[in-house]
Amino acid sequence: MSWIVIQQSVPVFAQAFWLTLKLSFYGIIGAIILGLIASFLRYFKVPVLRQISAVYTEVSRNTPLLIQLFFIYYAFPEIGIKMSATAAGISGLIFLGGSYMAEAIFGGLKGVAKIQVESGLAIGLSRWQLARYVVFPQGLTLSVPAIAANVIFLIKETSIFTVIAIPELTNTALDQIGLYYHTDESLFVLVIAYAIILIPLSLILTWLERRARRGAFGN
Amino acid sequence: MATPLLQVEHLEKSYGDVHILHDINLTVATGSVTVLLGPSGSGKSTLIRCLNGLEDFQSGQLTFSGEPVTPSPKVWQKLRQKIGMVFQSYDLFPNLTVLDNILLGPLKVQHRAKAEAKEQAIKLLKEVGLADYQDSYPRQLSGGQKQRIAIVRALALNPDFMLFDEVTASLDPEMVRGVLEVLRNLAQQKMTMLVVTHEMNFAREIADQVVFLEEGHILEVTPGKQFFENPQTERAQIFLNSMDF
Numbered sequence: 214m215s216w217i218v219i220q221q222s223v224p225v226f227a228q229a230f231w232l233t234l235k236l237s238f239y240g241i242i243g244a245i246i247l248g249l250i251a252s253f254l255r256y257f258k259v260p261v262l263r264q265i266s267a268v269y270t271e272v273s274r275n276t277p278l279l280i281q282l283f284f285i286y287y288a289f290p291e292i293g294i295k296m297s298a299t300a301a302g303i304s305g306l307i308f309l310g311g312s313y314m315a316e317a318i319f320g321g322l323k324g325v326a327k328i329q330v331e332s333g334l335a336i337g338l339s340r341w342q343l344a345r346y347v348v349f350p351q352g353l354t355l356s357v358p359a360i361a362a363n364v365i366f367l368i369k370e371t372s373i374f375t376v377i378a379i380p381e382l383t384n385t386a387l388d389q390i391g392l393y394y395h396t397d398e399s400l401f402v403l404v405i406a407y408a409i410i411l412i413p414l415s416l417i418l419t420w421l422e423r424r425a426r427r428g429a430f431g432n
Numbered sequence: 433m434a435t436p437l438l439q440v441e442h443l444e445k446s447y448g449d450v451h452i453l454h455d456i457n458l459t460v461a462t463g464s465v466t467v468l469l470g471p472s473g474s475g476k477s478t479l480i481r482c483l484n485g486l487e488d489f490q491s492g493q494l495t496f497s498g499e500p501v502t503p504s505p506k507v508w509q510k511l512r513q514k515i516g517m518v519f520q521s522y523d524l525f526p527n528l529t530v531l532d533n534i535l536l537g538p539l540k541v542q543h544r545a546k547a548e549a550k551e552q553a554i555k556l557l558k559e560v561g562l563a564d565y566q567d568s569y570p571r572q573l574s575g576g577q578k579q580r581i582a583i584v585r586a587l588a589l590n591p592d593f594m595l596f597d598e599v600t601a602s603l604d605p606e607m608v609r610g611v612l613e614v615l616r617n618l619a620q621q622k623m624t625m626l627v628v629t630h631e632m633n634f635a636r637e638i639a640d641q642v643v644f645l646e647e648g649h650i651l652e653v654t655p656g657k658q659f660f661e662n663p664q665t666e667r668a669q670i671f672l673n674s675m676d677f
Binding site for chain 1: 484485486505508509510512513516517519521523524525526527528536537540541542571582585586589
């Protein structure tokens with residue numbers, strides 16, 4: 214393995230690194246928003262929309278991101294929906310992540326103790342007030358660990374973007390190997406780059422989980 | 433006779449095929465204390481929960497303050513401001529301070545002025561000896577303190593009727609006294625109360641009437657003193673003998 218080769222490839226990888234971060238960021242934010250909407254539809258048992266959300270969840274969770282991306286990038290233009298590779302990648306991540314986030318958030322809302330709900334009702338709170346002041350603050354806190362796990366999962370899923378030629382980290386590594394046959398060096402830098410993103414993030418999320426829990430429940 | 437605060441007529445409750453409450457008839461006079469006694473599994477908690485809509489029932493009529501109750505989520509939401517309830521597990525909202533726990537109902541449900549509601553909350557906290565804890569979180573309090581605050585939270589809505597479902601059952605013995613003291617004061621202030629308890633000495637002391645329930649049937653409704661000295665049914669006598677007090 215040559216250090217010179219590694220050094221020379223750093224600028225290319227740096228670009229891919231930031232792109233991976235950017236795509237992950239938009240994808241995760243979008244997934245959390247979609248997940249909140251889907252889980253609230255389920256929590257409030259909104260007719261029709263709740264069923265749509267259930268169908269979406271099943272489709273999204275039971276198909277691979279690879280296939281989802283093919284659909285968005287190659288099939289959607291056939292029905293007039295055209296977008297750039299980057300937009301398709303982010304859309305795919307949101308489509309996939311939304312259902313995982315919805316499950317995580319809904320799980321948290323379901324995890325709020327029944328007695329908390331009953332004591333909220335007992336002081337005359339309406340269904341909406343109960344959600345706003347009791348169930349959501351506690352339930353969202355309970356769902357933080359699952360959301361955090363999904364964040365890590367979704368960042369790793371960006372590696373699939375390589376199939377629609379987005380120059381993120383994995384795509385760049387494969388590109389470098391294809392161009393220069395520097396397989397060892399490229400894979401080494403790839404692993405380091407993911408580690409730089411994921412290890413600190415994982416530590417931060419663990420800290421955040423503890424803080425959120427302490428804030429809401431005191432333990 | 434004045435209009436009773438609560439009247440229950442022919443209430444029937446079942447979960448699927450399991451019949452929990454059979455033909456419950458009960459009258460609670462304004463300003464009186466009714467104690468609900470009976471072995472565990474007799475349906476005491478279910479009955480008390482039917483009275484503020486946490487459980488539905490299949491048939492029967494409730495009349496509150498002379499008004500027939502037509503059960504629906506909206507009706508119950510309104511009525512619950514008049515019917516306070518405190519549960520066995522001290523169930524404060526862990527994400528809110530003591531004061532915010534107490535003010536949630538008065539401010540968000542009753543839309544009262546904050547200054548006035550806060551003044552009342554602090555007065556109530558003083559009465560239960562916890563004025564210093566208004567900014568604490570529930571996790572910083574003992575079980576007995578939490579239970580007293582749960583009572584204050586219910587009282588802050590100015591209810592006409594209070595339901596207490598075994599409020600001392602999960603407290604350490606030394607915490608029980610403080611909570612019972614709060615209930616005793618309420619009884620002296622002529623708050624109408626329905627109390628499920630296993631604290632027999634306390635029941636004897638405060639009960640204006642005792643309702644004795646077994647397997648979902650009311651076996652007897654007897655004035656408090658008389659129940660403990662001379663219950664009408666043999667079953668109640670056996671129950672009293674089995675209790676250690």
